[in-house]
Amino acid sequence: MKHTYQYPRAALTVDCVVFGFDGGDLQVLLIRRAIPPFKDHWALPGGFVRVEETLDEAARRELVEETGLKDVFLEQLYTFGTIDRDPRERVVSIAYYALVKPADHTTAASTDAAEARWYPITGIPPLAFDHATILDIALKRLRGKLTYQPVGFELLPAKFTLTQLQRLYEAVLGTEIDKRNFRKKVLSFDLLIPLKEQLRDGPHRPAQLFRFDPVKYERLKKKGFLFEI
Amino acid sequence: MKHTYQYPRAALTVDCVVFGFDGGDLQVLLIRRAIPPFKDHWALPGGFVRVEETLDEAARRELVEETGLKDVFLEQLYTFGTIDRDPRERVVSIAYYALVKPADHTTAASTDAAEARWYPITGIPPLAFDHATILDIALKRLRGKLTYQPVGFELLPAKFTLTQLQRLYEAVLGTEIDKRNFRKKVLSFDLLIPLKEQLRDGPHRPAQLFRFDPVKYERLKKKGFLFEI
Incomplete structure (x- = not known):
């Protein structure tokens, strides 16, 4: 007999706040969503965690798939689990933040992302889901780390x-x-x-x-x- | 049409590292598991997240149910997601740490916990799952916070x-x-x-x-x- 939690279960995603620096502005890499919900909205790169991969693996895989970024500095940030953060159903998201050296900046996009683009932190467009909150907490973490x-x-x-x-x-x-x-x-x-x-x-x-x-x-x-x- | 991730899905748990101080030793509140896996082993208090509660709510509910602790200082620590951390199936755990004032120390136990007991950090028994790793990271966080x-x-x-x-x-x-x-x-x-x-x-x-x-x-x-x- 397996003593484990039964369904329904939350779905699990990873979301990545990717910071870069162009010599003037702190920048964030965003993707434009190709599929609903929030189709055509800007969002953090990320996606569903597969049952056979670790959380770090999921974050790195999504970064490659959605932005082409590889081998970046990546750390877990915080896990977001408010009830209604996704209109589809209960989705818990493990957020990461990445720091990217200028030589590695890229804007390749594929799969769920229609486009990937760097935005200056002072001019971030409205973001899908609770991604503005995630970005805000990532920025606070980055400020703390710098100190x-x-x-x-x-x-x-x-x-x-x-x-x-x-x-x-x-x-x-x-x-x-x-x-x-x-x-x-x-x-x-x-x-x-x-x-x-x-x-x-x-x-x-x-x-x-x-x-x-x-x-x-x-x-x-x-x-x-x-x-x- | 719902674009969402299909089953199988990981189960979600919360685990809490509860620190206390008795004037001499730093202490950690552990529970003895009443059910498999790791029946009769010591473990961090915690349990499955219900689909209708937030992660913080789940952590606070489990603390009350397994240890009787209420209204404590509680912060999210880190999310643990290695593939084989639970022998039953894929389980991702959002870990928290709690700090408890001496007046609030308690050892009430119920539901999944057969017993709850404070252990000095220098004499922690072998722990179930990857709870020794979680405790280690919580201790590092507490040391950093104190600094x-x-x-x-x-x-x-x-x-x-x-x-x-x-x-x-x-x-x-x-x-x-x-x-x-x-x-x-x-x-x-x-x-x-x-x-x-x-x-x-x-x-x-x-x-x-x-x-x-x-x-x-x-x-x-x-x-x-x-x-x-």
Whole structure:
């Protein structure tokens, strides 16, 4: 005899908030739905979890199918289970957030998605289901992560300038940051390795390029730190 | 026509890691299973989510049914979805963690639980399913929370001494803390309101009692802080 829960059961989905950074704005990758409900509306990439795959596998599979994205930084965010969040029936969704480096930006779309497109966080269209709520919570998580962990490096190219790093913090936190304070603070953590190369970009003076030091980061993480701007 | 995911579907459960503090050890409330699988094994309180209730409602209902606990601090932790975590069939579990003040400790048990009992974190028995993994992740979350938020106040009586607060930090972090450093750090946050009362406990000198200031905490939270010991 199997002691288990009988039907009806909720259906299970995964939804992914994919963040990118184009040097100016924090961006979110959205898909336009090809099928009902909310046909033609913008939504987070995602879909139903198959009974034979893990939740992480489902999230990665849906990202590939709907956006072409592979091998991205992906973490579980939160599980959403209000009763009426899907007009079809009870659907519980495990939300993820992904951070994508600029070189990996893409807009391939297939299956349930008619189109995939990056939107700036300041100009998100109305979203299907409770996806605006999911996006809001993902943004809060990203802000928190930036304060306690240098997770922003996942959104930058492997080599970056301090100005690019500052723009990223400003875009995510939605606030201007004093340049001198920012540089002092960033360098005090000793997490950046200066490179011999410089970035030449337009008429400006060439800027020093850095890369991130993951070993020092692991050491710092153990004692906890606060990236206060 | 309903475009939705067909059967078979995973079953959905909630599982709760309930932390308490008895003044010495960090403790976890476990139940002994009355039914298979893992009959007579210790496990986290929890059970199947009903299709008409939210996830939070399911977690609170199971806590009452299996342990008698009501109105506790409860937050969603993480959702566990490896394929074979339940021998019956595919079961996805949304885990929660709860923090319980000493006055609310209880060990009532009913329905699926044969018994409910507090165990010290240093002496947890073998657990059913993947509950040892869930407990491990909950403990990491609690440690993180203690570093960035004074969530430990949820585990103390409303009035407490600095020694009690220090013991709590030591029990959760699993390490001894220097008394002078701890007091200096705690008081520097200006989160404690000294009371006129003192605690008389045995042969010791009476100790100053404090309570937590939630208004100042909200202010401090906005700019982020690090409770580094």
